[in-house]
Amino acid sequence: MEHSRHEGATVQSVTERYSAAAFEREEALCCPVDYDPKYLKIIPQEVLDRDYGCGDPSTYVRSGETVLDLGAGGGKICFIAAQIVGPEGKVIGVDMNDDMLELSRSAQPTVVEQLGYDNIEFRHGRIQDLMTDLDALDSWLSARPAKSAADYKDLEAHLAKSRQTHPLITNDSIDVVISNCVLNLVSDDEKPHLFQEIFRVLKPGGRIAISDIVSDKDSPEHLKNDPELWSGCISGALTEKGFADALSQAGFAGVRLDKLEQTPWQVVEDIEYRSATYVAHKPSDTAMTDEEIEVIYTGPWERVTDEIGLTYERGERIKVRGTDANRLRSGAYADHFVIFGEENDSNSCC
Ligand SMILES: C[S@@+](CC[C@H](N)C(=O)[O-])C[C@H]1O[C@@H](n2cnc3c(N)ncnc32)[C@H](O)[C@@H]1O
CATH class of the missing domain: 1.10.1200 (Non-ribosomal Peptide Synthetase Peptidyl Carrier Protein; Chain A)
Structure with a gap:
């Protein structure tokens, strides 16, 4: 990614804008999202009012998991996730903004009292550096x-x-990293490291579900240099493809654009900006073996190529390294491959 001139002014604008938005709802930052109303009942109104998300990554969270929410803001997604993971799970929200942290931390006792357990922690940090507390x-x-x-x-x-x-977040400690409309706010120079940090903190086999604004074309420098557009979750957006590529480059497998709104949220100079949700997983290292394993791609496409360049023809039995077979067992791949030698393959008839 190219170095750009906008960094200082835009970073400052993000801090100032979200400090103000922690005190008073800013309509221009609100993108309509339908959350499951059953999870909203115990969340204080001031948190619901200051909702600056663009999707609902909490729907990807499961019971008992350790969840990290990047750019937690007022804490709404953390408070929803806390109910889904239950008392056996844990939710950590990270935000760099003192005023947003004040909002989330002051709402936490009310939520915890109604939950009957406390599995939430809000930590102060920058999501592109999850080492520094x-x-x-x-x-x-x-x-x-x-x-x-x-x-x-x-x-x-x-x-x-x-x-x-x-470290603020230790290596290999998180089951699922979620985020709602934040990654676009990190400077272009720091975005590659941001994706590496997400990879670092996930357990092997861990997942991401990240909602963010993406664009259909690259944003030109003069839009990136506009603090209002940058802090408004617009001109810092990666393109639809750029977001997926950034995940692949950081080492994620099974990268999938799981949701993309048809209607743009904003259009600026003919560039469409809309909400998207990406999922992917960190390959599991439990079977890092070179032993060859047979796999068949089941379709529906005639042929597909994965992120390391392996091509699979529909219905063709091919040998892959155990490490690659292991990757195909998980996440979005799992439904598209038969992998021979899996425990549940034996005795499959009669
Ligand atoms: C658009 S709001 C989204 C807040 C929340 N996720 C929600 O759904 O309402 C962006 C949030 O990310 C935080 N933020 C922006 N850049 C950040 C960074 N580099 N590190 C940590 N937090 C950041 C802001 O302080 C703000 O709370």
Whole structure:
């Protein structure tokens, strides 16, 4: 992705705009979404009012899972997910904005009281750097304000150490990463690292379900440089294909554009911006083997090619490495392949 000139102004505009939107509902940031009303009953009205999502990734969450919500805002999706995962599960919401965190954290006791259990945590961090705990950094800096180059070096050393010893989100710890209308707000330079961070924190076999705004064409620089359009979840959007490619490049398998609104949410200079939801999974490492396994692609297309360039002809039995067979067993692939040697294949007749 190209380096662009907009970074400073747009990052600042995101902070300022969502601070204001934490106090008062901003209509221009609201994209109509139908959530399951049964999950909304226990959520305080001020959180429901400040809903700036564009989809509902909570529908991909299952009971007992550990869920990470990137850019949790007022906490609505976390409060929904907390009900779905139940007391055996856990929900972590990350946001970089102090005022949004104040909104979500102050609503949490009301939700928890009605739930009868507390499985929610809101953490302070930037989603493109899920190693750095910004609350911990705040505490460290208030005890040792950086006033000189020597202090700055101490700070760097402290950060390097704490990122290893106390990361905001540890490696391989999350079953499903969700997000609702946030990834577009991260600068283009940092987007590749953002996708790598999502990959890092997922358990092998873990999934993503990310709702975001995507565009049908690239946004030109002058739109990206417009702080209003950037902070409004418009000009930072990846294209429909760019989003899928970014997931593949980070190592995700089974990347799928699961939902795409027909009607654009916004049209700017002939570019259509609409809500989408992508799903994908982190390949499981339980069968990292080179033993060859036979697989058949069942269709419906005549031929398909996966993200590592393997082509499968419908109905043709081919040998793949165990690692690749393992990838085809999971996520969106699973319904399209017969994999020989699977436990439930034996005794399949009579
Ligand atoms: C459009 S709102 C969506 C909020 C929430 N997901 C919802 O459904 O209402 C974007 C949120 O992402 C947060 N945010 C934006 N960029 C972020 C970043 N780089 N790291 C962490 N949070 C970020 C903002 O503070 C804001 O709360």
